[in-house]
Amino acid sequence: MSTSDTSKIPNSLQEHWMPFTSNKDFKENPRLITGAKGVYLTNHKGKTMIDGSSGLFCNPFGHGRKEITEAVAKQLEQLDYCQPFQQGFGGSFELATRISRHTPGNLNRIFYTICGSTAVETAIKISIAYHRAKGDSKRFRFVGRERAYHGMNIGATSVGGMVNNVKTFASVLMPGVLHMRHTHLPEHKFISGQPDTGAELANDLERLCANFGGENIAACIVEPIAGSTGTLVPPKGYLNKLREICDKHEILLIFDEVITGWGRTGSAFASQEYGVTPDIMTMAKATTNGVVPMGVVACKEEIYDAVIDAAPKGAVELFHGYTYSGIPVSVAAALAVQDIIEKEDIFNRVKEIAPYFQKGLFTLKDIDVVENIRGYGMMGGIDMKTNVKPGKAGFECFKACYEAGINFKATGDCLIIAPQFICEKKHIDEIIDKLRTGILSYSKNLKN
Numbered sequence: 001m002s003t004s005d006t007s008k009i010p011n012s013l014q015e016h017w018m019p020f021t022s023n024k025d026f027k028e029n030p031r032l033i034t035g036a037k038g039v040y041l042t043n044h045k046g047k048t049m050i051d052g053s054s055g056l057f058c059n060p061f062g063h064g065r066k067e068i069t070e071a072v073a074k075q076l077e078q079l080d081y082c083q084p085f086q087q088g089f090g091g092s093f094e095l096a097t098r099i100s101r102h103t104p105g106n107l108n109r110i111f112y113t114i115c116g117s118t119a120v121e122t123a124i125k126i127s128i129a130y131h132r133a134k135g136d137s138k139r140f141r142f143v144g145r146e147r148a149y150h151g152m153n154i155g156a157t158s159v160g161g162m163v164n165n166v167k168t169f170a171s172v173l174m175p176g177v178l179h180m181r182h183t184h185l186p187e188h189k190f191i192s193g194q195p196d197t198g199a200e201l202a203n204d205l206e207r208l209c210a211n212f213g214g215e216n217i218a219a220c221i222v223e224p225i226a227g228s229t230g231t232l233v234p235p236k237g238y239l240n241k242l243r244e245i246c247d248k249h250e251i252l253l254i255f256d257e258v259i260t261g262w263g264r265t266g267s268a269f270a271s272q273e274y275g276v277t278p279d280i281m282t283m284a285k286a287t288t289n290g291v292v293p294m295g296v297v298a299c300k301e302e303i304y305d306a307v308i309d310a311a312p313k314g315a316v317e318l319f320h321g322y323t324y325s326g327i328p329v330s331v332a333a334a335l336a337v338q339d340i341i342e343k344e345d346i347f348n349r350v351k352e353i354a355p356y357f358q359k360g361l362f363t364l365k366d367i368d369v370v371e372n373i374r375g376y377g378m379m380g381g382i383d384m385k386t387n388v389k390p391g392k393a394g395f396e397c398f399k400a401c402y403e404a405g406i407n408f409k410a411t412g413d414c415l416i417i418a419p420q421f422i423c424e425k426k427h428i429d430e431i432i433d434k435l436r437t438g439i440l441s442y443s444k445n446l447k448n
């Protein structure tokens with residue numbers, strides 16, 4: 001393979017230790033992607049596949065967007081890097097203004113990070129910095145939730161709630177983190193949209209306040225819809241209750257909108273979709289259409305003001321940041337995404353196509369090996385019946401679907417479907433047809 005041609009099959013697969021991958025399985029039967037355009041991917045066998053999960057939920061505006069490529073190329077020629085500490089460039093300020101037009105309430109202060117994990121880590125640090133700035137340094141606890149995914153650095157892993165992600169690293173996780181129960185109840189069967197029952201699960205936070213002292217809790221972090229564990233849609237009233245309890249105990253509420261942000265629900269953010277405003281919000285993925293890494297933390301103005309005003313003039317107010325915080329190449333991609341959102345009226349487009357997707361998704365209900373389906377907007381989760389032992393069905397089914405010509409993400413026994421926002425009805429039909437073919441082929445092999 002030449003040094004510049006990344007579409008060829010490499011001579012060796014051994015040196016690359018792949019993330020969140022069964023390396024043994026992959027290296028025996030590789031799945032290499034050689035190209036991507038619009039809603040389609042091409043693999044190294046020359047097969048075209050439809051992208052059923054917008055990459056890792058990060059390419060919702062379509063693959064190979066010329067506007068983004070051109071903006072990035074132009075930026076690299078004009079200014080390839082500028083250090084983000086004590087220095088800046090116009091683009092990152094313009095982007096902050098444009099992002100803040102979409103954020104709910106007065107979450108108008110924008111901090112750049114590298115990815116979703118670093119956005120969550122930053123939100124954790126900002127929470128602590130805010131309470132300290134207000135003279136309240138005893139708040140050290142964070143509350144997360146079971147079945148949450150917030151990323152993979154120590155902070156994000158600690159507040160997350162996926163057992164396999166924490167088992168190996170338990171000894172180094174943050175102390176003082178508590179978890180609420182997840183919001184999926186046994187009666188939540190084949191529901192498209194928000195379940196009617198389960199709002200009272202938010203009272204777990206009140207209970208933790210009673211047991212550990214609300215005055216010791218800095219922040220509570222949730223994904224409005226838990227994405228990576230299979231689209232767990234919040235019960236009606238659940239997020240409002242969390243907001244009330246946080247207000248009562250002066251706990252900051254953080255919404256992790258790394259998946260739900262930028263239109264996945266049909267609103268800019270799930271916050272607006274569900275009418276609940278957090279104090280801090282994280283985003284990443286779709287911010288740049290996933291083509292270059294970027295994370296964002298949006299904070300209420302009073303959080304920024306408290307931290308900034310607490311420091312003497314001339315001093316660094318927040319001892320936190322990254323070499324790649326809001327660098328030109330990420331900003332250029334994100335600005336191009338902002339243009340696409342405006343020009344193509346993306347949020348309304350999602351609102352229009354989402355019911356068609358939801359209807360199609362739930363037609364898969366009749367397949368024998370399908371245990372449950374959930375969905376909201378352009379997100380869906382399909383639970384497969386357990387195969388031999390829990391956690392095996394998702395990956396096996398993913399492989400069968402890949403052969404059937406559809407790509408998506410599987411977690412445990414769940415298939416996570418998140419079509420691109422640019423999908424037309426014919427693409428949704430293709431996604432559903434290929435899912436059916438793949439799931440049936442998986443199920444046939446089970447019986448043989």
Ligand SMILES: Cc1ncc(COP(=O)(O)O)c(C=O)c1O
Pocket residue numbers: 115116117118120149150151152223227228256257258259284285
């Ligand atoms: C809700 C949520 N938060 C954080 C992350 C971590 O993002 P990243 O992989 O960019 O670090 C993810 C990734 O899927 C996510 O879904």
